[in-house]
Amino acid sequence: MTGYKYTVILSVLVLSVLLSACGEADTGETAPAQTDTAETSAGTETDASNVLDLYESVDYGGRDVNILTTNDANASLPLRSAHDNMLTGDIVNDALYNRDLAVAQKFNVAIGYTIAPYDGADIVNMAKRSITAGDDAYDFIIGDIANVCTGLASGFATDMSEVPYLDFDRPWWNSYINAGTRIAGHNFYAVGDITPRNMSSAYVMMFSLDLFDDYGYDYPYEAARDGRWTLDMMSGLIKSTARDLDGDGKMTLADFYGMISDGTAGWCMYIGSGGTFVELDGENLPQITCNTEKAESVVAKLGSFFESEDVEKLNDSLYGPAERFMNKQGLFLPQTACNLSMFTDCEMDFGILPMPKYDEAQSDYRTFANFWCLGGVVVPATAADLERTGMLIEAMTALSHYTSTEAGYEITLLVKQTRDEESVEMLKLASENLVLELGALYNWGGILAMMETSVRQNTAFLPKFAKVENQVASGIEKLIEAYTAP
Numbered sequence: 001m002t003g004y005k006y007t008v009i010l011s012v013l014v015l016s017v018l019l020s021a022c023g024e025a026d027t028g029e030t031a032p033a034q035t036d037t038a039e040t041s042a043g044t045e046t047d048a049s050n051v052l053d054l055y056e057s058v059d060y061g062g063r064d065v066n067i068l069t070t071n072d073a074n075a076s077l078p079l080r081s082a083h084d085n086m087l088t089g090d091i092v093n094d095a096l097y098n099r100d101l102a103v104a105q106k107f108n109v110a111i112g113y114t115i116a117p118y119d120g121a122d123i124v125n126m127a128k129r130s131i132t133a134g135d136d137a138y139d140f141i142i143g144d145i146a147n148v149c150t151g152l153a154s155g156f157a158t159d160m161s162e163v164p165y166l167d168f169d170r171p172w173w174n175s176y177i178n179a180g181t182r183i184a185g186h187n188f189y190a191v192g193d194i195t196p197r198n199m200s201s202a203y204v205m206m207f208s209l210d211l212f213d214d215y216g217y218d219y220p221y222e223a224a225r226d227g228r229w230t231l232d233m234m235s236g237l238i239k240s241t242a243r244d245l246d247g248d249g250k251m252t253l254a255d256f257y258g259m260i261s262d263g264t265a266g267w268c269m270y271i272g273s274g275g276t277f278v279e280l281d282g283e284n285l286p287q288i289t290c291n292t293e294k295a296e297s298v299v300a301k302l303g304s305f306f307e308s309e310d311v312e313k314l315n316d317s318l319y320g321p322a323e324r325f326m327n328k329q330g331l332f333l334p335q336t337a338c339n340l341s342m343f344t345d346c347e348m349d350f351g352i353l354p355m356p357k358y359d360e361a362q363s364d365y366r367t368f369a370n371f372w373c374l375g376g377v378v379v380p381a382t383a384a385d386l387e388r389t390g391m392l393i394e395a396m397t398a399l400s401h402y403t404s405t406e407a408g409y410e411i412t413l414l415v416k417q418t419r420d421e422e423s424v425e426m427l428k429l430a431s432e433n434l435v436l437e438l439g440a441l442y443n444w445g446g447i448l449a450m451m452e453t454s455v456r457q458n459t460a461f462l463p464k465f466a467k468v469e470n471q472v473a474s475g476i477e478k479l480i481e482a483y484t485a486p
Contacts (some may be wrong), residue, residue: 033326035407048402052106055165055395059108060388067111067194068127069142072118079373080408081142082113083175092196095407097400098466107392114179120147120372130190131156131380139389141378142195145371145436149378154482157188158379158386165390166190172401177369177436183483185284189376191436193400194393196408200338200371202430203268205234205356206325207332209349209419215241215331221355221422224429229365230357231273231305234259238310238331246330258310261328266302266455267440267448268334268368269358272355273298277447286438286476290447291469296462298358303458304406307443312458325350337427338368340417352423354430369434371441377471444468444475449452 022037030104044050083096100111114137116122123143130137131152143149160166168178173192183189191198213217217237221227229339238258245255259265275298289295312330319342325333326346334355343350354365377397383389418424440448445468454461465472 015470018339021167040073045050045400048399051402052102052395054398055106055391057106058388058391061108062468063109063388065109065111065139065392066114066137067140067142068114068116068123068138070116070118070120070123072408079200079375081195081197081375082115091407092404094125095404096196096400099396099403102396102399103392106395108226109392111392116376120144123148124151127378127380131382134382136384138381140393141380142375143378145189145191145369145374145376145441149376150441152378152380153188155485156381158381158383160187160190160210161185162386163379163390163393165386165394166194167394170394170398170450171483172397172405172430174434177374178419180280180436182284182437183286183438184480186483188483189378191374191376192397194377194397195375196400196404197338197373197375198352198369198434199405199427199431200336200340200425201370202337202434203272203355204335204337204427204430205332205366206332206335206343206350207352207353208325208328209351211326211328211331212351219351219422221351221426224353224365224426228360229353229359230362231269231301232359234332234356235305235308238308240477241311241331242308242310251312253312253314255329257312257330258308259332260312260321260477261314261456262326262334263316264452266306266453267451268300270298270385270451270455270474271357271368271440272366273302273358274362274366275299277437277451278472279438285480288469288472288476289438290451291462291465295430298458299454299461300458306456307458319470336373337430338370338373344417347399350418350423351420352418352426352430354426354433364429364433366435367430368440369436371436374434374436380467409441439472441481442475445471447472452456 023121046054051181067082071080071082080092080096083093101107104111113124116126117166120143122324123141124147127138127141141148141152156406168175168190173190174247177191181189209219220229220233220237223233232453241258242251243256244251246252268309275295280287281287305311321333322335322339324344325328326343326348328348354367357365377393379389379393418427447465447468450459450464450468453459454464
């Protein structure tokens, strides 16, 4: 199945929209790039109207710029990275459209997209065919981390450190994730605001405002705000809430639970509780970190939490947990934020919290960044003009920080799909600490299922992991070799 291509066309009408949305049109004269990350000039705060002033006005002679991407995470879940080549009234679409117009005007380029089907493998195959043929069909690629970025990292992508103008210390890049994926000193993809899908990758804890009201519970917002939202607090809230709704004498999917499980809750909550699988050492080499007593202590506490009959541990369909939560069959539901779109028409009011901490001594909330939703940018190994590519990526990412990210994060995701102002704050709190876990991403030795089993069954993790530790170590070694191959 092939993609389709469309190009941004500048017109007098659209330029009038652009001028009102993004400041005055550029004159085409070359100006020195600014270097201050906080301000474009003395006393002027950086925003959508002036952030492009940070970059030189280079004239690229009307050159076509083709970006390979997709607007879907799967067949039923849209996650937009490109616009529809027109203003449609959709806030995210229009923000992306105006962003591209502003960048196109400043650098005299025509920005177009090749839209692949929803499956990330399609992007990978399309990119590999182009790169192998050496045809330089795509200037850069935007896709999910799980398929696209990892699929192109070995032999098909340019090291991001070789791309001029990219400044990962700027606020429009996720410096924590980019540093954590700089394996052996190499990055072959980067995560930033160039796609608005990233704030949707946060794995959060939903809770029923209606049921909290019925139980007479205070909403945990203040506790989360103060760093007191912990596993112990959540355990207290769900204690003795499980009920056999259908009276058949056993707990099934038809009954009520304190927390409905989504099938990945165990290992995602392990990450939220401070657990890690793999971390980079001082030389940026991945090292196993889940083979320690600290890791086992996190598993043990989560196992005790899951052992309660108030936590549902049954297998269900992909969207079954969401349906049961909307049916008021549980107080809590862990869920990736992009799935909040399923709840837009839900009659029940719900709120959002970060993943609970291990305890109050844990310094920050840690949020699993769902790598099937999290997006990154890749520069093909065949890129002919890295200076032009780097300038355009940096400028688009910078302007996105104040436009499409604001649209997706502040308006669409938070206002349309959440029900109270505190949830807006909580989703921001969760998104500030996104964690891309390399061990979870590559799942060497099947450690995710192993962790999930240990947590759900409240059994020790280390004896299970010892059986696959050599496989994990071998996987890490192969990853390092792939990143360091000439």
